[in-house]
Amino acid sequence: MILKIDGEINQYYAQTLCMIFFPGEDFSEKQMVTDDTPVVTITIEKDLLGVNAKVHIKNGVESAEAKNYILYNSEYTEEKVVKFAAGTAMLKAGKSLFGCVPPWGILTGVRPSKIAADLLHKGNGINEIKSILTKEYYLNPKKASLVTNIAVREDKIIKSLPKNSCSLYVSIPFCPTRCVYCSFVSYATKRLLSLIPEYLKQLLIDLDENFNMTKSLGLNLTTIYIGGGTPTILDETQLETLLNKISSHIAPSTLIEYSIEAGRPDTITKGKLDIMNRYGVTRISINPQTLNDEVLNGIGRKHTAADFFHAFNLAREAGVKCINTDLIAGLPGEGYGSYSKSVEQILKLRPENIMYHTFCVKKSSEMLRNGTEMYSINGGETGKSVDYSQIITKNAGYVPYYMYRQKNTIGNLENVGFSLEGMEGKYNIFIMEEIHSIFAVGAGAVTKMVSPDRKQIKRFFMPKYPYEYLKADKMDEHKKNIYEFYKRLN
Numbered sequence: 248m249i250l251k252i253d254g255e256i257n258q259y260y261a262q263t264l265c266m267i268f269f270p271g272e273d274f275s276e277k278q279m280v281t282d283d284t285p286v287v288t289i290t291i292e293k294d295l296l297g298v299n300a301k302v303h304i305k306n307g308v309e310s311a312e313a314k315n316y317i318l319y320n321s322e323y324t325e326e327k328v329v330k331f332a333a334g335t336a337m338l339k340a341g342k343s344l345f346g347c348v349p350p351w352g353i354l355t356g357v358r359p360s361k362i363a364a365d366l367l368h369k370g371n372g373i374n375e376i377k378s379i380l381t382k383e384y385y386l387n388p389k390k391a392s393l394v395t396n397i398a399v400r401e402d403k404i405i406k407s408l409p410k411n412s413c414s415l416y417v418s419i420p421f422c423p424t425r426c427v428y429c430s431f432v433s434y435a436t437k438r439l440l441s442l443i444p445e446y447l448k449q450l451l452i453d454l455d456e457n458f459n460m461t462k463s464l465g466l467n468l469t470t471i472y473i474g475g476g477t478p479t480i481l482d483e484t485q486l487e488t489l490l491n492k493i494s495s496h497i498a499p500s501t502l503i504e505y506s507i508e509a510g511r512p513d514t515i516t517k518g519k520l521d522i523m524n525r526y527g528v529t530r531i532s533i534n535p536q537t538l539n540d541e542v543l544n545g546i547g548r549k550h551t552a553a554d555f556f557h558a559f560n561l562a563r564e565a566g567v568k569c570i571n572t573d574l575i576a577g578l579p580g581e582g583y584g585s586y587s588k589s590v591e592q593i594l595k596l597r598p599e600n601i602m603y604h605t606f607c608v609k610k611s612s613e614m615l616r617n618g619t620e621m622y623s624i625n626g627g628e629t630g631k632s633v634d635y636s637q638i639i640t641k642n643a644g645y646v647p648y649y650m651y652r653q654k655n656t657i658g659n660l661e662n663v664g665f666s667l668e669g670m671e672g673k674y675n676i677f678i679m680e681e682i683h684s685i686f687a688v689g690a691g692a693v694t695k696m697v698s699p700d701r702k703q704i705k706r707f708f709m710p711k712y713p714y715e716y717l718k719a720d721k722m723d724e725h726k727k728n729i730y731e732f733y734k735r736l737n
Contacts, residue, residue, distance in 0.1 A: 248272040248284060254291025256329055261289050263355035263654070264334055268304070268341040268624060270659045283307050289333055298325075300332035302340045313339030331383070338385055341624075349624050349659060352385030357651050358679060359661070363398035373399065393637070393647060393663070400648045401676050411699075413461060414470040414677050417450070417489075418689025419478040420713060423511055424549050440480075442713050446690070447485055449717055451492045453688040456722050458496035461686060464733055468497055469683075470504040470674040478507050479514040486519055490526035499527025504673045506530040512558035513550040520565035530600070530672065533558050534573035538589040542581045559596060569599040569670055576636065577606035577629030577657045586632045594643050599670035601645065603636045605629065605660040607653045626658020633660050640665045649675045686729075690716035694725065696732045705732050 248269055252261055262274050265287045272285065290301040297318040304311050315336040317328050334353030342348050351359065362384070366376045373395055380391035421440055461468060471493065481489065499505050507523060509515050509531045523531065535555040537543060543551065562570050572593055576586055593601060606629065626633065637647070648671040649664035656662075664675055678685055678695070681704055687694045694707040707728050710716040 248274065248278075249280065249286045250274055251286070251288040252291075253288070255293070256289060256291050256333055257326070260330060260355065261333070264289070264337045264353070266654065267337065267349050267351075267353070267355070267659060268345060270624075270657070271655045287337075289337075291329060291333065293325075293329075298328050298332040300329070300336040302333065302336040304337075304340045304344055306344060309344060311340045311344035313337075313343060315339065335385075345624055347624055348385060348387075350387040350390050350630075351652070351659060351661075352380075352387070352390075354380075354384050354386060357653065359394050359652060360398045360401060360650060361680065363395045364402060364680070367398055367402060389634075390661075393661075394650065397647050397650055397663075400646065400671070401680060404648075404671060404673060404676055405680070405682055408469065408682070409467050411466050412469045413466040413684040413686060414472065414674055415457065415461075415468055416678075416685055416687040416692060417454070417471070417473040417478075417493075418475065418687065418692040418709075419473060419481065420476040420690050421446075421480045422475065422477045423480055423514060424547055439713065442717065443481065443485065445717055446713050447481070447489065450689055451488070453722055454492055454496070456726065457686050457688050460726055460729060464730075466684070469502060470506070470677065471502060472506045472508070472674040472678075474506075474508040475510065476508075477510040477514055479509045479511070479519055483516070483518045483522060487522045487526075490522060490528070494526050499529075502527075502529075504530055506532070506672070506674055508532045509558075509562075510534050511548070511550060512555040515558040515561060517561055517565065520562055520567065524565055524567070528567075530569040530571065531562060531567055532571040532573065532600075532602075533562060534571075535589070535593075536573060536575045537578055537581055537586065538592050539581055539585045542578050542585065545580045546578060559598075569672075571600035571602060571672060572596075572598045573602045573604060574636070575604045575606050576632040576660075577626070579606075583628045583632050583635070587635050590636045590639060594640065597667075599667050600672050601640060601665045602662065603633070603640075603665070604662045605633055605656045605658070607656040624658065626660050629657045630660060633658075637663060637665075644668075648672075649679060651679050694729065696729060698736055703732075703736070 248265060250261060250265055252258065266272060269285055286305040288303040292299045297316055299314065299316045301314045313336045315332050317332040319325065319328055338348060338353055363376050363380065366379060376395045377391045380386045381388055421443060505528045507528050512533055512535065515533065533555065535552065536548065538552040538555065540551050559570065574589055574593060645665040645667060647663050648666050650661055652661050664672060666672065677683060681697050681701060684697050685695045690709060690713045691711050692709045696705040707725055709721055710719045
């Protein structure tokens, strides 16, 4: 689509506003432009009292225009007033053109619960927060309630954290096969999988360096998350080597959570589960994405629903304390009927955590963005699937505790984590809400330094690809950057 801006407004924010009504659209200059290409014009005018925003939307032969004026006030910065004015004008124009208001109103960005949390910390009550979200941000009441309840639960967990806490992320960026929609740094070819032994050797060296660093900084490690990729692609000997290295630095019993993204059911064995138990792992993810074998095959997953049930039962028999499962609403080839059956089957298993994703196609994935639901304001049948999963899961005794949103998600909908009482995935909250520093090792890993007051955040990146990671000697520079960050805080 074409975006035209007249006046001062952050271009990225303006693009996210456009995607409220045109999810999945491309703003690159290389796009093919036709007479049907949507055109959005945003005009910002400022005076001494406030900001006037005008939005004109042209979609094919149809068009609509709306204006909105907002006064400056002591509560909001000028930038935020601009955003409110432009967002409200966009919503009015879009409603006039399409006849509906998207469920998330003018809220954009990855972390919608941050706004609810900020309102909570300012002393607003739950009902006041819901009212502000519906009246000022134009959220559907269901979404306002969802995000407020999540903010309250997150706040309770965050307040229980010890001082000087931090987390550790360990990257194992390899998978048995690559899902057609995947954009993560994960590798599945035989040549790249052959790098695992050498990769693990370097990873162990970097873990030593990382543990020594966090100790010297006086930080308390509270959660460990081994992710990927699919960490359980490691064989039993390799997995034990990795977990033994971690245990040589920290007693797992001192952690509040120790997670492994087991991911693919076809990589899970009784032997690997026994090793995880022996080394104190408390939480694993076994992710079917769907329990429809035809859909699984279509998206490049080489396991079946039967493989998932087998792996889940193995984990239960092994005594894993917390099992998470992931499902994705809106996968290609799967409608509401099939997805709802998957949700119902998962709930019968009573996993401690369930993560409901909405299908998101990223530019680096192999799958082309096609189908009308990608561009549907409310997600169509996928939106119905999202609503159903949340309602039936809450009725089954689960509570929402974590959420995030992504660009190019069907209907601009959300991803929500549910848990049984007291079984929330803590690391998920800490990484998404930027609560404390996350040290990360391995290819594609991103260390995120967070100051105690959460006002300063700095990211440090390891080489993206395993072969680059093996060639580069980045740890000295990595350590230098981290020490400098903490030195500036003192």
